[in-house]
Amino acid sequence: MSDPSTPNNQMGGFKSNSAGTPHTTPLQTGPLTALSSISATNSPVSGMHNNLSSNNLQSLDNNNNRFQQPQQYFQPQTPTQQPQQSQMQPSVSNNNLGSLTSQPIPTPQQRLISSSCFEFFYIEMIDYIMKSSSDKTQAHKKLDKLGYKVGHRLVERLSNETPLFPELLDAVKFICKVFWTNIFKKTIDGLKTNHKGVFVLTDSKFQWLQHLSFDATANNKDCSEYVQFAAGLIKGAMSNFGFKCIVSFDIQQVSTCVFTIKIES
Amino acid sequence: MIYNIYIFNKDGLCVYYEEWNKRKQSVNLAEDQKLLFGMLYSLKAFISTSSPKPIDPKTGFHCFKTSTYKLHYYETLSCIKFIILTDPNTPDLREDLKKIYSSIFVEYVVKNPIYQLKSTIKFYAFVNPIKPNFKQKT
Amino acid sequence: MIYSLYILNKAGTLIYQNDYGPTEKLSHNSYIRLGSTFHSLHAIASNLSPVSGSSSGIELIETDTFKLQCFQTHTGIKFYIIADPNHPGLEEILHGIYELYTDYVLKNPFYEIEMQIRCDLFDYKLSRLLKLTTD
Numbered sequence A: 001m002s003d004p005s006t007p008n009n010q011m012g013g014f015k016s017n018s019a020g021t022p023h024t025t026p027l028q029t030g031p032l033t034a035l036s037s038i039s040a041t042n043s044p045v046s047g048m049h050n051n052l053s054s055n056n057l058q059s060l061d062n063n064n065n066r067f068q069q070p071q072q073y074f075q076p077q078t079p080t081q082q083p084q085q086s087q088m089q090p091s092v093s094n095n096n097l098g099s100l101t102s103q104p105i106p107t108p109q110q111r112l113i114s115s116s117c118f119e120f121f122y123i124e125m126i127d128y129i130m131k132s133s134s135d136k137t138q139a140h141k142k143l144d145k146l147g148y149k150v151g152h153r154l155v156e157r158l159s160n161e162t163p164l165f166p167e168l169l170d171a172v173k174f175i176c177k178v179f180w181t182n183i184f185k186k187t188i189d190g191l192k193t194n195h196k197g198v199f200v201l202t203d204s205k206f207q208w209l210q211h212l213s214f215d216a217t218a219n220n221k222d223c224s225e226y227v228q229f230a231a232g233l234i235k236g237a238m239s240n241f242g243f244k245c246i247v248s249f250d251i252q253q254v255s256t257c258v259f260t261i262k263i264e265s
Numbered sequence B: 001m002i003y004n005i006y007i008f009n010k011d012g013l014c015v016y017y018e019e020w021n022k023r024k025q026s027v028n029l030a031e032d033q034k035l036l037f038g039m040l041y042s043l044k045a046f047i048s049t050s051s052p053k054p055i056d057p058k059t060g061f062h063c064f065k066t067s068t069y070k071l072h073y074y075e076t077l078s079c080i081k082f083i084i085l086t087d088p089n090t091p092d093l094r095e096d097l098k099k100i101y102s103s104i105f106v107e108y109v110v111k112n113p114i115y116q117l118k119s120t121i122k123f124y125a126f127v128n129p130i131k132p133n134f135k136q137k138t
Numbered sequence C: 001m002i003y004s005l006y007i008l009n010k011a012g013t014l015i016y017q018n019d020y021g022p023t024e025k026l027s028h029n030s031y032i033r034l035g036s037t038f039h040s041l042h043a044i045a046s047n048l049s050p051v052s053g054s055s056s057g058i059e060l061i062e063t064d065t066f067k068l069q070c071f072q073t074h075t076g077i078k079f080y081i082i083a084d085p086n087h088p089g090l091e092e093i094l095h096g097i098y099e100l101y102t103d104y105v106l107k108n109p110f111y112e113i114e115m116q117i118r119c120d121l122f123d124y125k126l127s128r129l130l131k132l133t134t135d
Helices: A008-012 A044-048 A054-062 A081-088 A095-101 A115-132 A136-158 A168-184 A225-240 B029-050 B094-110 B124-135 C028-047 C090-106 C120-134
Strands: A190-193 A198-203 A245-252 A256-263 B002-008 B014-019 B061-065 B070-075 B081-086 C002-008 C014-019 C060-063 C067-072 C078-083
Touching: A115 A136, A115 A225, A136 A168, A136 A225, A168 A190, A168 A198, A168 A225, A225 A245, A225 A256, B002 B029, B014 B029, B014 B124, B029 B061, B029 B081, B029 C028, B029 C060, B070 B094, B081 B094, B094 B124, C002 C028, C002 C090, C002 C120, C014 C028, C028 C067, C028 C078, C067 C090, C078 C090, C090 C120
Parallel strands: none
Antiparallel strands: A190 A198, A198 A256, A245 A256, B002 B014, B002 B081, B061 B070, B061 C060, B070 B081, C002 C014, C002 C078, C060 C067, C067 C078
16 A cells, blocks of 8 residues: 655664554544535645645555545546436526536545544644744634635635525534534534624634644743644634624633634624 | 763754653763763774674664663664663664654754753753653653 | 573673574674663663662573573673573573583683683583573
8 A cells, every 4th residue: 555655664664663653533524525626625725735736645545554545536426327317406496507507416436534634734834833923812813714724715605505504503403513623623612602693612622732832841832822722713603604702712721712702683 | 770861963062851760960061961971972983893794873783881881872864862861771772762862852852942052951842751651760 | 492602791792692503693793782772771770670689680581582581690690591482491401501600610710810711611511501402
């Protein structure tokens, strides 16, 4: 399975190296990715790097043994796929639109992305942004904006087949379930609301804080920059549904994050 | 019976040191660490020359024993060295060192956003698993 | 399978070296250098001991491709062999070699103490002993 020409195989040549290999979690794409988009737009990464062409991604895949090599991006249309796709057509049965979407929507083969790779990248990205401005609040605003853009676009893709949300609560539920699962492979653990436009989302094992720990002697235990991006994601998602809001967060204990959404009416 | 553990990075800086049951008080810990690092460096060069077959000094050297202690050694490809000193009758602890590297060091030090490369490690998420891990062996 | 034998005197100088198995032949200077390196490593190892009380130097080194067993006499002479990683009974072999040393080297009136060993009888007896152990 491993290609001798890839640099990673040199590491694999010694017996003792299996120790530090990255964890992979299949960032699986469900029926939603039957869309013909090639790049791994399911990961938040791609939202930021719009120029990330499929070529780059493929080379990224090639460099890690754990990635499955996508043999081809499009599977040939099989008869069983068709009835599925007709369900995915929007309810508007306009001829023009119908012809666009009645083309067979191919399902790319399952592609895996290494979650450790993303975590390392995320650490460096946060570091870079925090260093880019001397004022901490400015840096936080940048992160927020970044998250906003990514969340905005991500939710566009993810909500492709879901019907319009009749209520605000449904939009929030979508974020708790589908949106969060797509990014973190788990749902939000707790949702509370006062029915007046304030929602409290609790994630008891926030993935990006899992490996973070401080010196026992450290005075300043502030790791809010690592969560700010996620708050921006939520804000962007909500705004794309049409609900402008303010998202604040609170880090409790170890890796428990509480996000508070306040809708601006 | 485990005496102490050292973790060195590529530049010879001891990023983590912990001792249990050490009977002898060292005069200067930093000097001891430097001595150990230098000695291992020469030892690796020695074994690569004396070996009858070609050997990789990083992964080839397992341990050495004297009358009062045994030193177990595990080096990763990124030149992080894990060293444990135990009593002479302990069986090979390389697997344990490997486990410490893969499941504790990588998870809680390498992936920790707060960790600055080349600094010493005091994170409780790292220190806490190590202590009980070895308490049960002492 | 025993690959080689080295004997160092009290000062750490190589006084005897021989190969008995398929191993790379180095120049004489390299052997001398190896011997002195081992002498220093042996000494530093006893300094590194975490236990109070005197520690001997390195007695055993285990690696992927070979095992090195060392025996130091009370007079400071070090005998060390390089053998297969799972070769049994190296300690007895070293004791046997020590006996041969006392018999055929120290009792040889032409041998200068602490100098290079050039005794044919010693070589012969050694190779016989090592052949016996490999059979």
